[in-house]
Amino acid sequence: MVEGELGDPRIGLCSVTEVLLSPDGKSARVFMHVDGDEEEGVQSIKAIEAAKGYIRRELLARLGVRHVPEMTFVLDRSEELGARIDELLARTRSFQGKRQQQEAQPKKQKK
Numbered sequence: 001m002v003e004g005e006l007g008d009p010r011i012g013l014c015s016v017t018e019v020l021l022s023p024d025g026k027s028a029r030v031f032m033h034v035d036g037d038e039e040e041g042v043q044s045i046k047a048i049e050a051a052k053g054y055i056r057r058e059l060l061a062r063l064g065v066r067h068v069p070e071m072t073f074v075l076d077r078s079e080e081l082g083a084r085i086d087e088l089l090a091r092t093r094s095f096q097g098k099r100q101q102q103e104a105q106p107k108k109q110k111k
Helices: 038-050 052-063 078-104
Strands: 014-019 026-033 072-077
Touching: 026 038, 026 078, 038 052, 038 072, 052 072
Parallel strands: 026 072
Antiparallel strands: 014 026
16 A cells, blocks of 8 residues: 555655554554665655555555554664674674684794
8 A cells, every 4th residue: 555555756665564553452653664765764754654644544444444543654774774783793703703713723833
């Protein structure tokens, strides 16, 4: 629905990554992943927030429920953070491997 039916040009390539529903069912936090840089993500979230009423009405009609929770859209950057963590772990492993190789080499005796 977000990509296909909302005609706002500010909305980039995005997908819902997670929805956290409150225990009472009256509110939900919708985490959205947006391809692109930070500015594109912020613009997409603003556009989706502007279309919140339409999204709620469509969900109400499509799901056939009495009540649709009040939604808050949040930019999800967990993929980028995960990639950064993987990069740092790889660098740490590389450093440790080099250090182990240096320690394994026989040390030269001073005369």
